[in-house]
Amino acid sequence: MKILQVTAALEQGGVERGTVEMAAFIVLQGAESFVASQGGRLVVELDKGGTKHLTLPLARRNPFAILSSAYQLRKLILDEKINLVHARSRAPAWAAYIACRLTGIPFVTTFHGTHRIQNRMKKFYNSIMTRGQRVIAISQFIKNHILDNYGIDETLIDIAPRGFDPDRIDPQKVTAVKLQQLKEHWGLVDDLPVIALPGRLTRWKGQTLFLQALAQIQELKWQAVIIGGAGHKRAFLDELRNLATSSGIESRVFFVGDQADIVPFYALADVVVSASTEPEAFGRVAVEAQAMGKPIIASAHGGALETVRDGETGWLFKNNDAEDLAAKLRLALAPDTDLTKIGMAARTFVENEYTVEKMCAAEWASYQRILADA
Known part of the structure; x- marks a missing residue:
């Protein structure tokens, strides 16, 4: 199995740390792990853990940049024979969504934040995080937010709370x-x-x-x-x-x-x-x-x-x-x-x-549900 995670960057923060933690878990399951982002300080951790990182300008929100990234992701998916794509932030998610539609590869998202809904355009932009075949919410609070604002089928939402690493925080x-x-x-x-x-x-x-x-x-x-x-x-x-x-x-x-x-x-x-x-x-x-x-x-x-x-x-x-x-x-x-x-x-x-292992196991279970239906 080959899993590709996409996110904007890998500098610091909960989204980035969760990406790195899940990458390590994927490798432990005997699968191949890939991450695409514009890079950052955490890339070193990916390399050490056996994940292949691909540098793409995924943080750019310009529609033309997103479309360009989508075609680069499409090539990556086909070249590496990726089985599933997991998107963690909005601009990269739009690029990944297009790439997955072009290749027929399963697409899953993690909804990491409430993302302010200022107008219809902003809500549409945010909605990409609900377009996965399954949507992972990082808390019950976020699941409720999704249901209240985006109206997707509750049965498509999985909860995978963030967690701490007992080896690091001791x-x-x-x-x-x-x-x-x-x-x-x-x-x-x-x-x-x-x-x-x-x-x-x-x-x-x-x-x-x-x-x-x-x-x-x-x-x-x-x-x-x-x-x-x-x-x-x-x-x-x-x-x-x-x-x-x-x-x-x-x-x-x-x-x-x-x-x-x-x-x-x-x-x-x-x-x-x-x-x-x-x-x-x-x-x-x-x-x-x-x-x-x-x-x-x-x-x-x-x-x-x-x-x-x-x-x-x-x-x-x-x-x-x-x-x-x-x-x-x-x-x-x-x-x-x-x-x-x-x-x-x-x-x-x-x-x-709330451990990293529990978090990653919950996300892995979402992967299995999607792939079982593929």
């Missing part, structure tokens, strides 16, 4: 020496609780909300770490720094930028926050934090409603409500709150429900 693999080095490097104080907020610096990830909540709990003992790169949004980073300063908490908030390996920062934290003001399609931070044995405080919408057990593995707070987030932080930092016990429950929960 509390036992972060040494005390590593943690001490991080504390010294960033000037963190020993024996002072650390609150971490991972996520790229963009407004909807909730960094502003987080700082507003921290400003309300100044009388408590804590220090906060905001993990995420600003990229071209230096103005937003400056805005956040100014907010911390105007709130009187600038000496307690550390902006550590983008981190190639976030695992040690999870280990460093006593509690992790996901404050997204728009619903996460799944939300890897919530699962990864719990996998590291850390309680999670997350916005009560989107994927977090599935991945966080409120009061058991962490807490949910009212979306975009800094006061409620502050209340949950107070609860987490209260003397009688056993964060270690909650973290252990969190680790057990996600180990049972």
Whole structure:
């Protein structure tokens, strides 16, 4: 069997990581794995895992570029005798859909996000992610979104929740020496609780909300770490720094930028926050934090409603409500709150429900359903 996955690029993010993880799983099943994208830092991982990568300008949304990519994919499908094509993002999906129609090869999609529906043209553009012979949703939230907005047959939708890699995200693999080095490097104080907020610096990830909540709990003992790169949004980073300063908490908030390996920062934290003001399609931070044995405080919408057990593995707070987030932080930092016990429950929960192996097995099952009908 030969499986081709197509995506825009392979730099970073949940879509890209899922592509690489599935590629490795395909190889383990004894099949041949191919990925087409415009490239990126994760191509090295594909090469190491035995997947063949083909560089195509699949991130381009211009209709002529999509058509050109479609004919290049058609040639690839025929030359390599591909059995199934799996598309993970919209522009590449349109190219792959055309190529599959030209070659008669089965086509499956994964719906990774809600994709804003601003008008009919945008909805039509998004709809490519529902045109697979089977559609894989990354959460029940996304399945509901598809049904509410695109009206496809529910029996054609499979759910394959994202997952964490137990070999990569393991509390036992972060040494005390590593943690001490991080504390010294960033000037963190020993024996002072650390609150971490991972996520790229963009407004909807909730960094502003987080700082507003921290400003309300100044009388408590804590220090906060905001993990995420600003990229071209230096103005937003400056805005956040100014907010911390105007709130009187600038000496307690550390902006550590983008981190190639976030695992040690999870280990460093006593509690992790996901404050997204728009619903996460799944939300890897919530699962990864719990996998590291850390309680999670997350916005009560989107994927977090599935991945966080409120009061058991962490807490949910009212979306975009800094006061409620502050209340949950107070609860987490209260003397009688056993964060270690909650973290252990969190680790057990996600180990049972949200691993990469479970995710890949669910996607593989979708492949089998399609090929059985081919």
